[in-house]
Amino acid sequence: xxxxxxxxxxxxxxxxxxxxxxxxxxxxxxxxxxxxxxxxxxxxxxxxxxxxxxxxxxxxxxxxxxxxxxxxxxxxxxxxxxxxx
Amino acid sequence: xxxxxxxxxxxxxxxxxxxxxxxxxxxxxxxxxxxxxxxxxxxxxxxxxxxxxxxxxxxxxxxxxxxxxxxxxxxxxxxxxxxxxxxxxxxxxxxxxxxxxxxxxxxxxxxxxxxxxxxxxxxxxxxxxxxxxxxxxxxxxxxxxxxxxxxxxxxxxxxxxxxxxxxxxxxxxxxxxxxxxxxxxxxxxxxxxxxxxxxxxxxxxxxxxxxxxxxxxxxxxxxxxxxxxxxxxxxxxxxxxxxxxxxxxxxxxxxxxxxxxxxxxxxxxxxxxxxxxxxxxxxxxxxxxxxxxxxxxxxxxxxxxxxxxxxxxxxxxxxxxxxxxxxxxxxxxxxxxxxxxxxxxxxxxxxxxxxxxxxxxxxxxxxxxxxxxxxxxxxxxxxxxxxxxxxxxxxxxxxxxxxxxxxxxxxxxxxxxxxxxxxxx
Ligand SMILES: Cc1cc2nc3c(=O)[nH]c(=O)nc-3n(C[C@H](O)[C@H](O)[C@H](O)COP(=O)(O)OP(=O)(O)OC[C@H]3O[C@@H](n4cnc5c(N)ncnc54)[C@H](O)[C@@H]3O)c2cc1C
Ligand code: FES
Numbered sequence: 001x002x003x004x005x006x007x008x009x010x011x012x013x014x015x016x017x018x019x020x021x022x023x024x025x026x027x028x029x030x031x032x033x034x035x036x037x038x039x040x041x042x043x044x045x046x047x048x049x050x051x052x053x054x055x056x057x058x059x060x061x062x063x064x065x066x067x068x069x070x071x072x073x074x075x076x077x078x079x080x081x082x083x084x085x
Numbered sequence: 086x087x088x089x090x091x092x093x094x095x096x097x098x099x100x101x102x103x104x105x106x107x108x109x110x111x112x113x114x115x116x117x118x119x120x121x122x123x124x125x126x127x128x129x130x131x132x133x134x135x136x137x138x139x140x141x142x143x144x145x146x147x148x149x150x151x152x153x154x155x156x157x158x159x160x161x162x163x164x165x166x167x168x169x170x171x172x173x174x175x176x177x178x179x180x181x182x183x184x185x186x187x188x189x190x191x192x193x194x195x196x197x198x199x200x201x202x203x204x205x206x207x208x209x210x211x212x213x214x215x216x217x218x219x220x221x222x223x224x225x226x227x228x229x230x231x232x233x234x235x236x237x238x239x240x241x242x243x244x245x246x247x248x249x250x251x252x253x254x255x256x257x258x259x260x261x262x263x264x265x266x267x268x269x270x271x272x273x274x275x276x277x278x279x280x281x282x283x284x285x286x287x288x289x290x291x292x293x294x295x296x297x298x299x300x301x302x303x304x305x306x307x308x309x310x311x312x313x314x315x316x317x318x319x320x321x322x323x324x325x326x327x328x329x330x331x332x333x334x335x336x337x338x339x340x341x342x343x344x345x346x347x348x349x350x351x352x353x354x355x356x357x358x359x360x361x362x363x364x365x366x367x368x369x370x371x372x373x374x375x376x377x378x379x380x381x382x383x384x385x386x387x388x389x390x391x392x393x394x395x396x397x398x399x400x401x402x403x404x405x406x407x408x409x410x411x412x413x414x415x416x417x418x419x420x421x422x423x424x425x426x427x428x429x430x431x432x433x434x435x436x437x438x439x440x441x442x443x444x445x446x447x448x449x450x451x452x453x454x455x456x457x458x459x460x461x462x463x464x465x466x467x468x469x470x471x472x473x474x475x476x477x478x479x480x481x482x483x484x485x486x487x488x489x490x491x492x493x494x495x496x497x498x499x500x501x502x503x504x505x506x507x508x509x510x
Contacts, residue, residue, distance in 0.1 A: 013131055014133075015130035016130070016131065016216065017215075019216070020212065020215070033443055039201050042220070043203070043474070045204065045205065045210075046124070046189060046207060048470060049473065049474045050468070053469075059170055063167055063168055066167035067166060067167040067168060068130070
C-alpha cells in the first residue's frame with residue numbers, strides 16, 4: 001500500500017493506522033493546538049483525547065489513532081483549527 | 086426491531102453477545118474499532134488471523150460508532166473509516182440493550198504532561214498490541230495500579246528499553262486478606278509480569294512518581310520524586326531522568342455517555358446495576374468497566390450475566406457468585422491503589438489542566454464555582470474531547486462530583502455533512 005505523508009509517498013501495510021505509521025517512522029507530533037500552537041501527537045491511543053488529529057484526503061480533525069490507512073490516502077499535519085479543503 | 090443489541094466488543098460485550106445468542110436470541114454487536122476484542126483483548130491489526138470468531142446468531146458491525154442514544158433504546162450509528170466523511174448512517178431500535186463501552190485511562194495532570202512523548206499507559210499498550218510499535222526507545226512507566234506491569238511488558242515486547250516502573254503507592258496487601266484470596270487466580274499472570282521485568286532488569290520502585298516532564302517540543306527528560314503516603318513530594322528526593330517516552334496511568338475513567346444518554350442512573354461515578362446487570366432503565370443492561378473498574382475477567386463475567394438477562398434466560402447462581410468474588414478482588418485492588426491528594430502540589434500556575442482548550446491551573450482557580458459556570462468561564466472540558474481527559478481532575482480540583490462532566494448527548498464526533506445527507510438513510 002502507498003500513502004502520502006506530508007508530501008512524501010511511503011509504504012504502509014494493511015491494518016496500519018495513521019498513528020501506527022507515523023510512530024513507526026519516528027514521528028512523535030503531527031499537529032499544533034488551536035490556541036497555543038503547541039505540538040501534539042498520540043496521547044490516549046484509543047480515540048478518546050482528540051490530541052492526535054490529522055488531515056486525511058483534505059478532511060481535518062481525523063483521529064490518527066483510530067483511522068485505518070487505505071491505499072492512496074493523503075495524510076498531512078494539522079495546523080490548529082483547519083477547514084476542509 | 087433488533088433483538089439484543091450489545092455496544093462494545095471488549096471482554097464484557099463479547100461475553101454478553103455470546104450468552105444472549107446461546108439463549109436463542111439474535112444479537113447485533115457494535116464496536117467503533119475495526120476488530121473485536123476491546124482493550125484487554127486488542128488484536129494485532131497487522132495480522133489478519135481472527136482470535137475471536139463470531140458465535141452463531143451474532144452479527145458484528147465493525148468500525149461502527151454509536152454517536153447518540155435516545156430513551157426508548159434507539160441507537161444512532163455511523164459505519165465507516167473513523168471520522169468520515171461519508172460514513173453510512175443507520176438507526177437501530179433494540180428490544181434489549183447491553184451497554185459495554187469500557188473505560189479509558191485516567192491521567193492526573195502534572196507540569197509538562199502535554200509534551201509529545203507523554204502517553205497514557207493504555208496508549209503504549211494499544212500501540213504495542215495493535216500496531217507493533219513502541220512509543221519510544223527508552224520508556225518510563227509511571228502512575229499507580231497493577232496495569233503498569235502489562236504495559237511495561239508490552240513496551241519491552243515491542244522492542245524498547247523500559248527505564249523503570251514507578252508505582253506511586255506502596256500497596257498494603259496485608260490489610261486486604263479477603264480481597265487477595267478472591268484474586269488468587271490472577272497470581273500466575275502477575276508473577277509472569279514480574280519475571281519479565283526481572284529478566285530485563287527493569288527497576289520497580291514504589292512511592293515514586295514523575296512530577297514533571299521536560300523538553301522543547303518533545304519529551305526529553307522527567308523529574309521523579311519519592312512520595313509520602315498522600316503523594317506529597319519528599320523534599321530533596323527529586324531526580325532527573327532522560328527518557329524519550331513516558332507512559333502514565335492513574336487508574337481508569339468509565340465511558341459513561343451512552344448510559345447517561347439512555348437515562349441510566351449512576352452511583353459513585355459508575356452505571357448502577359442490580360445483580361442481573363439491569364440498569365435503572367427497563368430493557369437496558371450494563372456490563373464491564375462502565376459499572377466499576379475490575380479488569381477483563383470481571384468484565385467478561387458481568388457480560389455473560391447481562392447477555393443472559395437481556396435474552397430473558399435464567400442466570401446460573403454459579404455465575405453470580407463468580408461476579409461477586411471478582412468484585413471483592415477489584416474493590417481490594419482499588420483500596421490498595423488510592424490516588425493520594427498530594428498530586429495537587431505537583432501543579433504550577435501554568436500547568437495545563439484541560440489539554441484541548443489549554444486551560445492552565447491558574448484560570449481554573451479563578452473560575453466560577455459549579456460545573457456549568459466553571460466550564461463557561463474557564464472553558465475547561467469544552468474542547469474536542471468533551472472533558473473526557475480532564476473531567477476527573479477538574480472535578481477533583483474544584484470539589485465537584487467525579488461524573489460532573491459525564492453528560493455528552495453527542496457521544497462521538499459526527500460531521501455535519503453526515504447528518505444532512507438524506508440519501509444516506
Ligand atoms: C487503552 C487501554 C488498554 C488496556 N489494556 C489492558 C491490558 O493490556 N491488560 C489489562 O489487564 N487491562 C487492560 N486495560 C483495562 C481494560 O479496561 C479492561 O481490562 C477490559 O478491557 C475492560 O473490558 P470492557 O469489556 O469493559 O471494555 P473494553 O475492553 O474497553 O471494550 C469496550 C469497547 O467498546 C467500544 N466502544 C466504546 N464506546 C463506543 C461507542 N460510542 N460506539 C461504539 N463502540 C464503542 C470500544 O471501541 C471498545 O472496543 C486497558 C484499558 C485501556 C483504556
Ligand atoms: S491519541 Fe487520543 S484520540 Fe488519538
